[in-house]
Amino acid sequence: MKLTDEEKRILDGERGEPMQKAMEMLATLGEIYGAEKTVPINSAHVAGLSLKSHGLAGADWAEDMAKAGARVCVPTTMNVIGVDRSRDLGLPKDWCHNQMRIEDAYECMGCFGTSSCVPYYTGVLPRFGESIAWSESSAVVFTNSVLGARDNREGGPSALAAGLIGRTPLYGFHLDENRRGDILFKVTAKLEDTADYGALGAYVGKIVGTKVPVFDGILNPCIEDLVYLGAALASSGSVAMFHAVGVTPEAPTVAAAFGGKKYDTVLITDKEIAAGKRQLTSAADPKVDYVAIGCPHFTLRQIRDVAMLLRGKKVHKDVTFWIHTNVAIKGLATQLGYRKIIEDAGAVLTQDLCTVLSIPEALGFKTLATSSPKMAFYAPGGNNLMTWYGSDKQCVDAAVRGYWDN
Amino acid sequence: MSIILKGRPISKGYAEGEALLCHEPIGFNFGMDVETGTVIEHNHELMNKSIKDKILVFPNGKGSTGGSYVVYQLAKSKTAPAAIINVLTETIIAVGAIMGGIPVVDKLDQDPYAVIADGDFVKVDATKGIVEVFKRGENK
Numbered sequence: 001m002k003l004t005d006e007e008k009r010i011l012d013g014e015r016g017e018p019m020q021k022a023m024e025m026l027a028t029l030g031e032i033y034g035a036e037k038t039v040p041i042n043s044a045h046v047a048g049l050s051l052k053s054h055g056l057a058g059a060d061w062a063e064d065m066a067k068a069g070a071r072v073c074v075p076t077t078m079n080v081i082g083v084d085r086s087r088d089l090g091l092p093k094d095w096c097h098n099q100m101r102i103e104d105a106y107e108c109m110g111c112f113g114t115s116s117c118v119p120y121y122t123g124v125l126p127r128f129g130e131s132i133a134w135s136e137s138s139a140v141v142f143t144n145s146v147l148g149a150r151d152n153r154e155g156g157p158s159a160l161a162a163g164l165i166g167r168t169p170l171y172g173f174h175l176d177e178n179r180r181g182d183i184l185f186k187v188t189a190k191l192e193d194t195a196d197y198g199a200l201g202a203y204v205g206k207i208v209g210t211k212v213p214v215f216d217g218i219l220n221p222c223i224e225d226l227v228y229l230g231a232a233l234a235s236s237g238s239v240a241m242f243h244a245v246g247v248t249p250e251a252p253t254v255a256a257a258f259g260g261k262k263y264d265t266v267l268i269t270d271k272e273i274a275a276g277k278r279q280l281t282s283a284a285d286p287k288v289d290y291v292a293i294g295c296p297h298f299t300l301r302q303i304r305d306v307a308m309l310l311r312g313k314k315v316h317k318d319v320t321f322w323i324h325t326n327v328a329i330k331g332l333a334t335q336l337g338y339r340k341i342i343e344d345a346g347a348v349l350t351q352d353l354c355t356v357l358s359i360p361e362a363l364g365f366k367t368l369a370t371s372s373p374k375m376a377f378y379a380p381g382g383n384n385l386m387t388w389y390g391s392d393k394q395c396v397d398a399a400v401r402g403y404w405d406n
Numbered sequence: 407m408s409i410i411l412k413g414r415p416i417s418k419g420y421a422e423g424e425a426l427l428c429h430e431p432i433g434f435n436f437g438m439d440v441e442t443g444t445v446i447e448h449n450h451e452l453m454n455k456s457i458k459d460k461i462l463v464f465p466n467g468k469g470s471t472g473g474s475y476v477v478y479q480l481a482k483s484k485t486a487p488a489a490i491i492n493v494l495t496e497t498i499i500a501v502g503a504i505m506g507g508i509p510v511v512d513k514l515d516q517d518p519y520a521v522i523a524d525g526d527f528v529k530v531d532a533t534k535g536i537v538e539v540f541k542r543g544e545n546k
Binding site: 025028029032033047048049050052053054055057058061079135136137140152153154155156157158159172209210234235236237238282356377378380381382383 | 414416431433435436437440446447448449450465466467468469470471472473474475476478479482483494495496497498499500501502504505
């Protein structure tokens with residue numbers, strides 16, 4: 001990879017050790033993946049900030065970087081963490097302490113402590129065609145597919161390195177030729193809510209792996225549908241980008257989505273959506289003691305819809321019900337009265353954290369119900385919680401009744 | 407007689423050990439018990455199996471981008487694979503392995519699943535991109 005004079009000086013250590021390490025990482029990635037050069041970025045997003053992912057080794061690493069003077073030079077947002085900074089949810093104190101060490105280290109490096117997996121709602125909104133260096137698998141898919149920005153599936157540390165240098169190696173999804181579709185999924189299934197889109201993503205992600213799926217037949221989805229589709233594609237698979245014909249900006253037609261490439265066609269009927277839902281269901285016991293939704297973080301629309309479902313009802317005494325969002329959307333939901341409806345019903349609107357990146361399992365829960373495909377995918381292994389998967393309405397019903405009605 | 411394969415160096419270093427083959431992608435974040443190096447992803451091919459000190463062969467990484475930190479944690483906890491052989495290494499695995507000093511090669515000149523079997527003894531020189539395979543029962 002051809003380095004600029006400035007990059008050579010950084011690599012020689014003229015700008016200090018953290019910058020040198022960051023440049024080494026970008027240069028190595030550029031060499032491996034055949035980048036000719038780096039390109040400037042306007043933003044970065046760092047994921048993997050939970051203590052679960054970082055561990056104490058990662059916390060030490062982040063603190064060392066901050067102490068050595070690492071400072072980002074482009075807007076760099078931070079992903080979800082494992083605690084809610086506005087309240088005590090009863091999580092172990094030492095765990096919260098070490099989690100905040102990580103949060104503080106990255107904030108010290110100049111990152112925005114937005115603590116959300118949907119930074120495009122609350123921090124930085126990339127424009128069409130712009131190169132960025134974001135991690136957070138669901139956000140990578142969203143920015144590439146729905147916004148038409150250009151992003152690889154960055155690991156947390158490479159996103160941070162790009163934020164420090166302000167550039168990223170030019171390879172992968174930054175290049176036109178890698179953004180074209182590989183397989184056509186012809187959708188005749190009726191997709192009614194985000195849970196259906198999540199099931200579609202879970203089913204297709206497992207089939208396509210690292211390839212780019214093209215969906216034909218997805219009609220007038222709302223943004224949340226596409227966020228949940230992408231989140232599922234990127235957890236059951238390694239998907240960085242999808243096209244939806246007539247919906248996403250680089251796919252006005254099937255032909256445009258494939259750009260002349262040959263492709264196979266797979267049919268998606270109601271049967272495949274049902275199979276996707278089965279893939280995301282691991283529970284057998286109908287008794288539910290934990291309901292958690294909002295992974296990725298809920299938007300105002302989703303919070304309003306759940307508040308309307310909860311209005312006048314009470315969460316069952318044996319159930320804990322968490323609805324995950326970030327501090328910005330929680331603020332709006334508070335101002336508009338949705339939070340009061342939710343909390344009057346006995347549910348909790350959390351900020352900063354999500355189930356997957358926190359340790360609700362420390363509170364002794366056994367069985368989870370969720371409408372979030374990403375959570376349903378990770379919770380059995382990552383949280384040791386067997387999981388029911390369905391719509392927001394099914395989750396609210398389970399929270400009120402204390403059991404899942406299959 | 408050993409079999410020599412050539413590939414692309416991803417993360418430099420040398421390691422040797424027993425091969426463990428996995429035919430499906432591996433997601434490290436939330437998919438791995440760091441203390442033991444055991445796979446905990448529900449319904450995964452390697453569920454409840456340990457990857458510690460193995461020459462781990464898998465197609466590519468998947469899932470959460472926090473996986474880089476988990477690969478680094480495995481290295482620091484001494485529960486990481488001795489080396490990794492991928493069909494195609496993605497950035498998430500590459501970054502974590504480089505930080506943690508785990509040797510990684512990909513794009514071998516022969517299909518690793520056709521040449522390597524579980525329990526074979528494998529030497530990985532990830533600096534040169536050379537993999538040497540000793541079939542089970544052969545002299546190393």
